[in-house]
Amino acid sequence: MRQTKLEDFLELERRIKEEVDKSREKDKILFQQAKLASLGEMLGNISHQWRQPLMEMNSIFLPIEAKIILGKKVKNSEILEAIEKLNIITKFMSDTIDDFRDFFSNDKEKIKFNLLEQINSIVNIISTGLKAHNIKLDILIKKNPNLFGYKNEFSQVLINLINNAKDELISRNIEDPYIKISIFEEDESVVVTVEDNAGGIKVNPIDTIFEPFFTYQKQNGSGIGLFMSKLIIEKNMEGKLKAYNKNSGAFFEIKIPKE
Structure with a gap:
């Protein structure tokens, strides 16, 4: 009899471990899908970031080129000024690359990072x-x-919340659109809020938006962004992510315990 109970217990333990492993594997797959979905958005962002600097780089040397073509003398000061401007622009573009590279690198361990x-x-x-x-x-x-946590994953959460707000503001043609990020401390927690004036979340119950593969009137949406955001904050950083409707739009609140 005792042997049977022991066997039953061991079988139950094996099944529990198997289900836990399956759940972890699903989380890994969903996280990878979220990263791939973010990649498309990030490529769009980097093209926006670089278009203006590239135009500025082109315009810097246009006056110098025109003088050379017309046979006019180009002063050394003009060339040095153009080079200085070029250095500023290329540094900005290099910094942007670093930001994107950091965003897509894998967080291997929790680290201390400055929120601002x-x-x-x-x-x-x-x-x-x-x-x-x-x-x-x-x-x-x-x-x-x-x-203290996975800083790139935290960045992914904020970018996802901001991009969602941006998409709603655009799709609803909101007049004077804005997004506001607030950072403060409350008791033993660090609080970050993201709010907009896009008219609010039109889903009831509102927590449905955190379910995997849920989308609401969003074209080409994967439905995993908010699910993964909640997973990152609540499982990986031991915090809380909640959504409300407040004033004239959606209001997301991230609470993370102080280190």
Whole structure:
């Protein structure tokens, strides 16, 4: 009898382990799909980021080229000024590449990182895409804390929330569109909120948006962005990600325990 109970217990333990392993494997697959979905959006962002600098680089040397063609003298100061401007632009483009490379690198371990520095890196990636649609981005900082976790995964969450807000603002033709990011501390937590004026989340119950493969009136959406965002914050960073409708739009709240 005891032997039978032991065998039953061992079989139950084996099944539990098997199901846990299956669940982890599904999470890995979904996370990879989320990364691939983000890649398409990031390529769009980098094309926006580089288009303006490339145009500026072209315009820098146009006056010099015109003088050479017309046989006019080009001053050394003009050439040095053009080179200085070129250096500034190429540094900006190089920094953008670093931001994208960091974003897609695999986080191997949790590290301490500064929240504002990471947000500035995110803004460097997405700002031009927002400007192209006249979307105002406000960042309100009451505290500038450090976090402990997977910084690139955290960046992916913020970029996903901002891109979702951008898509809704564009698709709904919102007048004077804006996105606001707020950073502050509350008790023993660091809080980051992302809100917009796109009219709110028209899903009931609202937590449905965090279910895998759920999409709502969004073309070419994978339906895994918000699901993975919640997984990253709540499983990988031991925090909470919640969504509300507030004022004139959607309101996402990220709470992460202080280190």
